[in-house]
Amino acid sequence: MSNATQRIQDAKNTLGSDLVILGHHYQHDSVIQHCDLTGDSLELARNVAGLSSRYIVFCGVIFMGESAALLVDKNQQVFMPDLDASCIMSDMAPDPVVYNVLEQLKKSGKKVVPLTYVNSSAAVKAVVGAEDGASCTSANAGTMLQWCLDRGDSVLFLPDKNLALNTADVLGIPDAERRVIDITRGGRNIDPNVALGAKLLIWPGCCAIHSIRMKVSHIEQARAAHPDCTIIVHPECSPEVVQAADVSGSTSKIIKYCEEAPAGATIYIGTEINLVERLMKRFAGEKTIIPLQRSACKNMAKNTEDKLAFLLEDLVQAHRSGTPPKAEPVTVDDETAANARLCLERMLEACS
Template sequence: MSNAAQRIEEIRGALGSDLVILGHHYQHDSVIQHCDLTGDSLELARKVANLSARYIVFCGVFFMGEAAALLVEPEQKVFMPDRTASCTMSEMAPGPLVGNVMDWLKSSGKTIVPLTYVNSSAAVKGIVGANGGATCTSANAEIMLQWCMGRGDAVFFLPDKNLALNTANTLALPDSLRMVLDIRRGGSNIQPDVVREKQLLIWPGCCSIHAARFKVRQIEEARVKHPDCTVIVHPECTPEVVQASDVSGSTSTIIRYCEDAPAGATIYIGTEINLVERLVQRYAGEKNIVPLAHSACQNMAKNTEDKLADLLDDIAKSHEKGTPTKAEPVTVDPGTAANARSSLERMLEACA
């Protein structure tokens, strides 16, 4: 056991129920081994909402820490091993620009219901909540898109273009009723007359881990090597990759699929490599799990075992002495928090 691992386990034992460590599936095994709870974005949001621990440490990227801070009680504190662990997709939809685009869309005269992927800032979630919208994850995008479509004339889906298009394909929404928005010039390029003809208005963002690194040719090569294989990919991949695969789903869906697959099955997986390698190890000798390509999230990788140990040292000393932590808890501006929380709570209620 490393020195960092030993420190972590000692502090976990000392703090007991005052501490809970959460980890997203894309974290490295050296971090995941210390997590009390693991899951995808939807699973972790559900778990956070029911936690009573005084200190909640979230091993993931910053929008996840923000979402946790929105769902906990005032006396609870949310920390992250590395607050600089960001998300390129989230950064593609800055709050001020989203607000401008929302105003332009509303000028069409239609009732526009916004739906933001959880991979967005609290500021964006606040804009969505203030306009009667909700949050979604890759696990519940179909449910939440239908929820929003039942509450207005059109849905403004952001920031992931691929998740929007793949979900629309699953729901058989015609291409003629969709539009990827031109968000240049603060949204002023958007034509209100065109908006009136559409039911799904899509922000042009994407995930650099899934959109750029998984290709149809990789699936074709996998089928040549293993004609009986199954290919499962994350819905942040392009529609072309999703359509070429056998199954598309969230990280939880991928995990369940591998669990349910028969012994001897060959499964190619298109998602972040830490999860894939964990599944390779879990089913070694029983099932043949293969990464479609090596795609690692550098932001997720910022949370390391050493940083987790240092953070827990700080929390433990603060707890013992009754003094503030050196580490800054994740907080959300009160003016944003209520509406941002509403967007998350609508999702949790709709998917209860």
């Protein structure tokens, strides 16, 4: 047992029910082993709303910590091992630009309902919530896109272009009714008339882990090496990769797919490497799990076992002394929180 592991276990024993640790599937095993709850964005959001612990430690990236902070009550605090664990995709949709785009689109006279992937800041969720919009995860994108389509003339889907395109394929939205929008000049360069002929307006963001690193050539190589294999990829991959694969789905769907595959199956997985390696270990000797391409998220990796140990020791000191922790909690100002919470709650209600 490492020194950090022992320190974390000691802290958990001291804090007891006052502490709960959440971890996203993309965290390293050294962190996941200490998490009380693990899951994808939707699973963790659902769980946060029902927690009663005083301290909630979220091992993920900052938009996840913010979402948790929106869903807890005033007597609870959310902490992260590293507050600098950002998200490149989220950063591609700054809230002032989202606001400007929506203001321009209003000039079309059409009702454009915004739908933001949870991979977005609380400030963006607030802009979306104020415009009668909602959030979605990769697990419920189809449900939430239809929810938005039922409430307006068109939908602005942000920030992930690939998830938007792949979800549109699932719902059968024709190519002629889709437009990737222009967000240059801070969103002021967009032509409002783009909303007149399109049911789906798409933000041009992406996830480097899936969009850039997973390629059709990797699928071709996998099939050449193992003709009987099946390939499952995350829907943040390009439409070309998704179409070339056998299945696409959220991290939870990927896990379930591996669980339900027959013994002896060979499965290539196109997603973040920590989850793939965890599945490789879990099914070793029963099924063959192979990464389509090794692709690691540097921001997820910022949460380490050592940082978790230091954070928990700080919480123990605060617990014993009755003073505030030295660590900075994840907070969202009241004005932003009100509308951002609406954005999340609409999703949770629609997908309950």
